[in-house]
Amino acid sequence: MGSLRGRDVISILDFSRDELLALFERADRAFNEARAKPLRDKVLALAFFEPSTRTRLSFEVAMKRLGGETIGFSSEEGTSVAKGETFADTIRMLDAYADAIVVRHKYEGSALYAAEIAEHPVINAGDGRQHHPTQAMIDLYTVYKLFGAVDGLTYGVLGDLRYARAANSFVLGLTLFRPEKVYLISPPQLRAREETKEVLRARSVRFEEVERLEDVLEELDVLYVVRIQRERFPDPAEYERVRGSYRVTRRLVESKAKPSLKILHPLPRVDELDPRLDETPYAAYFLQARLGVPLRMALLLEIMGA
Ligand code: NCD
Numbered sequence: 001m002g003s004l005r006g007r008d009v010i011s012i013l014d015f016s017r018d019e020l021l022a023l024f025e026r027a028d029r030a031f032n033e034a035r036a037k038p039l040r041d042k043v044l045a046l047a048f049f050e051p052s053t054r055t056r057l058s059f060e061v062a063m064k065r066l067g068g069e070t071i072g073f074s075s076e077e078g079t080s081v082a083k084g085e086t087f088a089d090t091i092r093m094l095d096a097y098a099d100a101i102v103v104r105h106k107y108e109g110s111a112l113y114a115a116e117i118a119e120h121p122v123i124n125a126g127d128g129r130q131h132h133p134t135q136a137m138i139d140l141y142t143v144y145k146l147f148g149a150v151d152g153l154t155y156g157v158l159g160d161l162r163y164a165r166a167a168n169s170f171v172l173g174l175t176l177f178r179p180e181k182v183y184l185i186s187p188p189q190l191r192a193r194e195e196t197k198e199v200l201r202a203r204s205v206r207f208e209e210v211e212r213l214e215d216v217l218e219e220l221d222v223l224y225v226v227r228i229q230r231e232r233f234p235d236p237a238e239y240e241r242v243r244g245s246y247r248v249t250r251r252l253v254e255s256k257a258k259p260s261l262k263i264l265h266p267l268p269r270v271d272e273l274d275p276r277l278d279e280t281p282y283a284a285y286f287l288q289a290r291l292g293v294p295l296r297m298a299l300l301l302e303i304m305g306a
Contacts, residue, residue, distance in 0.1 A: 004302035008115040009123040012136040012173040013199070020176065024141045026298035027291070033301060037067025042304050045098035046072030047090065047114075048125070049081070049105040054267060054289055055125045055135070059102050062296035068304075071097060091117045100304055103127075106231075121303050129163045129232050135266050136169035138295045140177075142288040143222055146262050150177040153221040158185040158213055159246060159272060161192035163229035166266040168196055170224055175203040182207040183216045187245045189238070190228070213248065217256040223248070225265045225273050250276040257282065264288050 004019065015023075026033075044063040048056050052074065060070050072094070073079050081090055087110065094101050095118040103114045104125040111124030111131070126132045143150050155174060161167050161184055171192065174182055182205055184192045191209060200207045210216055217223070225248055233239040248263065265273055265285040277283050 004299070005305065006121055007303060008111075008121050009133050009299070009303070010112050010115060011124070011131045012133040012169045012176070014133070015137075015176070017176045020137065020140060020173075021144075023137065023295070023298050023302065024144050026301065027141055027294040030294040030297035030301070031065070034065045034067070034297060038301060038306065039063065039304055040067035042066075042068040042100075043098040044068055044070045044072075044300065044304075045094040045101040046070055046074075047094055047101055047103045047105075048072065048074045049076050049087075049103075049110075050126065051075070052104055052125065054292055055104065056102075058289075058292040059123075059125070059296055059300075062293050062300055065293070066297055066300060068300070072102075087113070088117050091122075094118070095120050100300070123299070123303070126165055129165050129229065130168065131172075132165040132169045132266075133173075134296060134299060135166045136173035137299065138288060138292045139166075139170050139224065139264055139266070140173050141295050142264060142284060142291050143262075145287075145291065146284060147221065150174070150179070152178065152180055154180045154183070154219050155222045155224065156183040156185050156213065156216055156220040157192075157224045157226075158248070159226040160190045160228045160242075161186045161196075161226075162190045163232035164226040167224065167226045168193070171196055172199055175199055175205050179205060181219075183220070184209045185211070185213050185216065185246075187211060187242055189242050190245075213246065214252065214256065217252065217261075218258065220257065220261055223257075223261060223263045225263065225269075227268065227270045227272055244271060247272055247274065248277070249274045250280065253277060253280070253282055 100121045108128035108130040115122040262284040
């Protein structure tokens with residue numbers, strides 16, 4: 001019985017620690033629950049106004065495994081948005097056809113706006129640089145699976161902390177737990193936004209901003225890496241100044257990290273994460289991508305289940 005029944009999913013901060021832990025336990029059982037096809041009379045709308053591989057396909061496969069159906073689109077081109085239809089009208093139509101709506105859009109606040117329009121629950125699959133709550137759920141679930149807990153660990157979050165919504169939501173998600181310490185690691189131009197740091201302060205999470213991974217790598221239990229979000233830079237020259245400014249190499253990790261370090265990345269990666277790390281025990285990003293399916297199954301069951 002979903003305690004999140006009917007709820008919108010806009011920010012990871014909409015959830016409590018206990019709700020997330022219950023969700024993780026349900027994700028552990030999700031494939032078993034799926035056998036009864038519990039969402040067989042439900043339809044999930046996938047409204048992807050921005051590119052996606054993992055998020056869209058894992059929502060789709062999660063819904064199908066639960067016996068439900070999906071409708072939707074993966075770009076504006078094939079829809080009436082291309083003819084000038086508004087975002088609001090598009091959401092109204094999906095609300096009329098489906099039992100819940102997953103939305104990804106380049107504008108901040110678009111999922112919240114959709115939730116105000118739609119009667120059915122809206123799940124934010126990324127709104128501009130702001131939030132990506134289901135990614136944060138997957139990331140925290142991955143840590144929980146690997147370490148048995150989210151509390152008590154030292155985290156490094158490396159990369160474009162200014163524009164990457166996945167990093168932002170992960171850091172906000174950590175504030176629901178009790179991490180030992182959080183290092184925000186980025187070049188000066190890509191520092192975490194003030195509003196994110198405000199939440200860390202308000203929730204008394206120990207954190208420090210540093211520029212070089214080398215300086216803190218040996219302390220870390222979890223290293224979370226994100227790519228530079230090129231498409232969010234208002235000025236291409238600004239992007240050129242920071243491109244390639246950080247890179248996690250196998251050599252660096254093997255020379256400095258704890259043997260138990262786990263590296264997470266929401267993917268896609270560009271050049272910031274050495275593919276030669278893939279076959280090492282440090283790499284947790286493919287596991288993380290796989291866990292997107294059971295986690296999203298659990299979330300759909302909570303929100304739409306009987
Ligand atoms: C992320 C996103 O779209 O914010 N991708 C994802 O959902 N796994 C990360 C990114 O694009 O860098």
